[in-house]
Amino acid sequence: MSDRKPDKDNPELNHLFWKDEILQVMYWMFGEELSNKVSAKQWESLLNTTYEELEFHFNKLIEESLLRKSNDREINFYELTEKGRKEAGKRFAGAFDGMQKAGHGECGPDCEFCYGEDGEKLENCVHNCAENHVHTRSH
Helix, strand or coil: CCCCCCCCCCHHHHHHHHHHHHHHHHHHHHHCCCCCCECHHHHCCCCCCCHHHHHHHHHHHHHCCCEEEEEECCEEEEEECHHHHHHHHHHHHHHCHHHCCCCCCCCCCCCCCCECCCCCECCCCCCCCCCCCCCCCCC
């Protein structure tokens, strides 16, 4: 979910990296109704890492009460706890925060990119809507 890389020389940073990756991907999968349980084997190629690395971090997330483990036919599956869903949601929202702005023609009267501090329409708004339609702002 990010362009950061794990830091093998710093175990704490390495775990923070994997915590972000695992929680965000699980939250996305849960939200898209793709799956609410995953195994480390399923994710090896998806996250470009090893089974052992994932198992290690899944277990650390269990210790933090963010995941819970179940077993089916000798395969460990992991799912978000309620606490994990909340934490994963915060991380997912934070990762995509700057991408959630309105696009061309979707902005409202309080759009920070279309109006100056004086409330007047900017000629060079980033949505390029100055000539396409008129925004009015009530004071």
